[in-house]
Amino acid sequence: MATDTKDRILEAAARLFAEHGYHATGVAGILRAAGVKSGSLYHFFSSKEDLLVAVMQRHLDLLRPQILDRAEAESVTEDPLEHVFSLLGIYRRSLLVSGCRLGCPVGSLALEVGNNTPRARALIERYFSVWVAQVRDWLNAAGPRLPEGLDRGAVARQILAVVEGGIIQARAAESLEPYDACVAQLRSSFELLLARRRYEQEEPRDTLMGEPSPTKRTGREVGGQFEWRAW
Amino acid sequence: MATDTKDRILEAAARLFAEHGYHATGVAGILRAAGVKSGSLYHFFSSKEDLLVAVMQRHLDLLRPQILDRAEAESVTEDPLEHVFSLLGIYRRSLLVSGCRLGCPVGSLALEVGNNTPRARALIERYFSVWVAQVRDWLNAAGPRLPEGLDRGAVARQILAVVEGGIIQARAAESLEPYDACVAQLRSSFELLLARRRYEQEEPRDTLMGEPSPTKRTGREVGGQFEWRAW
DNA sequence: GGTTTGATTGATTGGTTTATCAAACCATGG
DNA sequence: CCATGGTTTGATAAACCAATCAATCAAACC
Structure with a gap:
């Protein structure tokens, strides 16, 4: 579902940002942690900064x-x-x-x-x-x-x-x-x-x-x- | 001189790390700020992490x-x-x-x-x-x-x-x-x-x-x- | 004066990054 | 059963990154 994917991305990003910081966290890592492909992420967020x-x-x-x-x-x-x-x-x-x-x-x-x-x-x-x-x-x-x-x-x-x-x-x-x-x-x-x-x-x-x-x-x-x- | 160059690199890196953080600071920026080419930096420091x-x-x-x-x-x-x-x-x-x-x-x-x-x-x-x-x-x-x-x-x-x-x-x-x-x-x-x-x-x-x-x-x-x- | 050593250059490499996009997918409603 | 629009895919572009290296230069030393 839509909101589910978005939430998974947010949760994964929040965890990785907290663990390794913003710059040290690659989008690829977030995708892997959330189990999502890049297109999905950029469907909900216009950029990495927007995700932040x-x-x-x-x-x-x-x-x-x-x-x-x-x-x-x-x-x-x-x-x-x-x-x-x-x-x-x-x-x-x-x-x-x-x-x-x-x-x-x-x-x-x-x-x-x-x-x-x-x-x-x-x-x-x-x-x-x-x-x-x-x-x-x-x-x-x-x-x-x-x-x-x-x-x-x-x-x-x-x-x-x-x-x-x-x-x-x-x-x-x-x-x-x-x-x-x-x-x-x-x-x-x-x-x-x-x-x-x-x-x-x-x-x-x-x-x-x-x-x-x-x-x-x-x-x-x-x-x-x-x-x-x-x- | 040798030590002068090394110090300039250290000083520039210290300033940029403090201002923007480690990961957000590119080697290119340090080189520009120190007025040095990449080879010089890697002559004194084996890697960016070593510089840190x-x-x-x-x-x-x-x-x-x-x-x-x-x-x-x-x-x-x-x-x-x-x-x-x-x-x-x-x-x-x-x-x-x-x-x-x-x-x-x-x-x-x-x-x-x-x-x-x-x-x-x-x-x-x-x-x-x-x-x-x-x-x-x-x-x-x-x-x-x-x-x-x-x-x-x-x-x-x-x-x-x-x-x-x-x-x-x-x-x-x-x-x-x-x-x-x-x-x-x-x-x-x-x-x-x-x-x-x-x-x-x-x-x-x-x-x-x-x-x-x-x-x-x-x-x-x-x-x-x-x-x-x-x- | 010739040799060695260390410093400096800057173009280049290979890998990684963020971001894009057309195509496929799927649920919902008509 | 099709149409629609939000969602997902994954290959790929374009930019950027750290790091390399052969070549040059300067100074010290023999």
Whole structure:
């Protein structure tokens, strides 16, 4: 069927672009992976670059259902801060199952074709915007638990940076360790923010690095420290 | 002269790889940019991939003199924490003068040729290691101003992640704003760490988000907030 | 002055790439 | 049963790519 072929091409192209990059992926490889002849591809897409744009559009379309919503769904609590670390856990799993080869498909393409491919660049920008906006909303939903003056948009951008930068390092090192270190450090920063908020409010506190306001805490205890079940 | 030609080739290749990526850069373009004929290139480098490795080696060789040492040199104070933000300022300038096209030449290549080019990957990994080790040393030099139990290696990795991730976002957005937001947020985290340290020591403090221990403060005051002169 | 060594040239090769196109195919509706 | 239009085929064009190589040149060395 028509849409089936088109989807197979898109899926194959998305996978190969993510694995080897845009330029390193030949049309022949996409055809082979999709089980299609060249004419079919050029029936649906006017050029390789056009295919790239379609792949990016697909990533954008799938961002919410397959990444953001899933991060929420995987959180055992309704703590919006847990959604954030759930999200980081999704990328970690992607690295894990691919032997540190696949991280964020958009991040890779952003650096390779970012400029000099205007349509793709615009989609990448929107992708990041949606991502950041969702994380910002989660941070906003954490409401008074985070400090008053905190720029939650900037924090969301920083979280995205940590993800992308952590993935770069993990790929280079062929190890999850750098990614985990970045995330762990991010978690510490959050604990500090939460602690600071409690400090501002002069609430009673036992430990400074303690758990988030435990209204619904259902995470597991690990080594005496509360885990937000990011993975 | 011999070395002159070789250097011109390396320089041209490094620039073009950073601008357009490895695969998108043709040998012909390198020859044109270096003002050299193909035979010369293949006299010095056995293949395009060999040239890539040489370019990476060059980046590694220049990391200390042109990036890390310069970050120290540009700091007006001897505060090792200022070195860190000085370093972030170097990358910002690179983005600025190139219209957000050039960030970290190694980060781009890390994602594009990271795997499936073992020699290049190993050099990228070493590059990041040296980078992280230097930042870690700076953090260590900050000594007791940072909290006792802080994993300074992890913080250094996180800083690298913020740089690389901030650059990705800046390139995608064709704007410095995302990079600045990430760095600003990083700065806030540091202020929080310093504040926390002072809190631990039960030292007298006036503001929680105040300046770093002002033994040698020579930065400029901006809007009432202390600036570490990152740029 | 003659020889060796290394550097440089630039036309050329062989392979690969993206993209085209006319012909065949097939489902749907008249 | 045919007509139509979207779909698929696969050979092939045209451009591009990395890489080669015999020939020239320059300098250093004996």
